Amino acid sequence: MKALHFGAGNIGRGFIGKLLADAGIELVFADVNQVVLDALNARHEYPVHVVGEQAQVEIVTGVSAVNSTSDDIVTLIAEVDIVTTAVGPQILERIAGSVAQGLAKRSDNGNVRPLNIIACENMVRGTSQLKQHVLKALPQQYHAWVEEHVGFVDSAVDRIVPPSEAGSTDPLEVTVETFSEWIVDKTQFKGALPDIPGMELTDNLMAFVERKLFTLNTGHAITAYLGQLAGHATIREAILDQKVRAVVQGAMQESGAVLIKRYGFDAEKHAAYIQKILTRFENPYLKDDVERVGRQPLRKLSAGDRLIKPTLGTLEYQLPHASLVQGIAAAMHYRSEADPQAQELASLIAQKGPQAALAEISGLDANSEVVSSVVSAYHAMA
Ligand SMILES: NC(=O)C1=CN([C@@H]2O[C@H](COP(=O)(O)OP(=O)(O)OC[C@H]3O[C@@H](n4cnc5c(N)ncnc54)[C@H](O)[C@@H]3O)[C@@H](O)[C@H]2O)C=CC1
Numbered sequence: 001m002k003a004l005h006f007g008a009g010n011i012g013r014g015f016i017g018k019l020l021a022d023a024g025i026e027l028v029f030a031d032v033n034q035v036v037l038d039a040l041n042a043r044h045e046y047p048v049h050v051v052g053e054q055a056q057v058e059i060v061t062g063v064s065a066v067n068s069t070s071d072d073i074v075t076l077i078a079e080v081d082i083v084t085t086a087v088g089p090q091i092l093e094r095i096a097g098s099v100a101q102g103l104a105k106r107s108d109n110g111n112v113r114p115l116n117i118i119a120c121e122n123m124v125r126g127t128s129q130l131k132q133h134v135l136k137a138l139p140q141q142y143h144a145w146v147e148e149h150v151g152f153v154d155s156a157v158d159r160i161v162p163p164s165e166a167g168s169t170d171p172l173e174v175t176v177e178t179f180s181e182w183i184v185d186k187t188q189f190k191g192a193l194p195d196i197p198g199m200e201l202t203d204n205l206m207a208f209v210e211r212k213l214f215t216l217n218t219g220h221a222i223t224a225y226l227g228q229l230a231g232h233a234t235i236r237e238a239i240l241d242q243k244v245r246a247v248v249q250g251a252m253q254e255s256g257a258v259l260i261k262r263y264g265f266d267a268e269k270h271a272a273y274i275q276k277i278l279t280r281f282e283n284p285y286l287k288d289d290v291e292r293v294g295r296q297p298l299r300k301l302s303a304g305d306r307l308i309k310p311t312l313g314t315l316e317y318q319l320p321h322a323s324l325v326q327g328i329a330a331a332m333h334y335r336s337e338a339d340p341q342a343q344e345l346a347s348l349i350a351q352k353g354p355q356a357a358l359a360e361i362s363g364l365d366a367n368s369e370v371v372s373s374v375v376s377a378y379h380a381m382a
């Protein structure tokens, strides 16, 4: 079996690529970072530091790499059995063109072996979104063939993988937490279901995607935003601040109440899930900057993402949302010189004021009670 994985970054090397290679699948990474590509092709292996009570270094072997903008991609897509991505939601559209060309070539070559494509991004049904981009880029004559032979499989991916410590000189080294969860929608595969240790199959993916995105990611983002406002540099420092922790826990509980209503999760098990996440945020072996976790605030404040979607759920079921409101207000204060979305957020708020800016970014009604609560909280925080 052969796989092509787009994005040899933290989650690519530290999680998805590692699982594929560990399963004995021949793995080629596609990326645009020449330093990483050269190192992968020179060494064909890299170290993964799994940190926890019992730290260990695991070596991923037998890997190679190609430039994601080269024609190699087209050739590979025509021949591999599985394609995965961990590039970031905004990059999916950019890789869709070469994925489409590869699928056309696969069809022209008469390769009817099933191909499955799995986007591993922090987004709801990211693979389905990639599929739409691919179909847009693919001539109509191939669409029926793709529907028959290519599975676009949605997934939920959970492992905290911050960039390696600043002191590391190895561009391939990656540090990961012990916990990991990769859940895929088994109803969307073409051909036999793959047997990859660490990949879990479900026929109820939406519940798992929302449970992860609207608990871990909701809590993580709010930890980052409140943490930055309180002057903390890392997630661990922030979550150990009792004032931050109370709001983060409250927001995860508010979001959890929606998930319990919507998907029928067991309330006690969900409370334990939240507690486990809080301990993961405290992980003393990971240095995870609030700036990384808060990155791209416009995406995180968009209608379907980790702050607004759970809040909309509380409105739907008439449930409390005071902590989520605090989290949204804190997100609007997020600043990062290195993050174009943080700059855009600041200038939108400066131009239009917080009420109109929030309505524009999130799709919430500018005159709603919830926007007015966020704006009051925003001013109180300033
Ligand atoms: N790091 C984490 O703990 C987790 C991240 N995720 C998700 O995984 C995705 C990737 O996140 P990270 O690995 O943290 O980011 P990252 O920035 O470490 O990795 C992204 C990689 O994609 C590459 N890339 C950019 N443009 C590309 C292109 N056109 N073609 C191929 N490669 C390209 C970058 O050079 C980089 O190596 C995101 O959607 C993130 O939300 C999900 C769960 C955990």
Ligand SMILES: O=P(O)(O)OC[C@H]1O[C@](O)(CO)[C@@H](O)[C@@H]1O
Binding pocket: 122, 157, 158, 159, 160, 161, 216, 217, 220, 221, 292, 293, 294, 295, 296
């Ligand atoms: O990768 P994103 O969507 O920018 O958000 C950062 C989040 O992703 C993760 O890296 C992994 O789930 C979390 O650490 C964090 O909640």
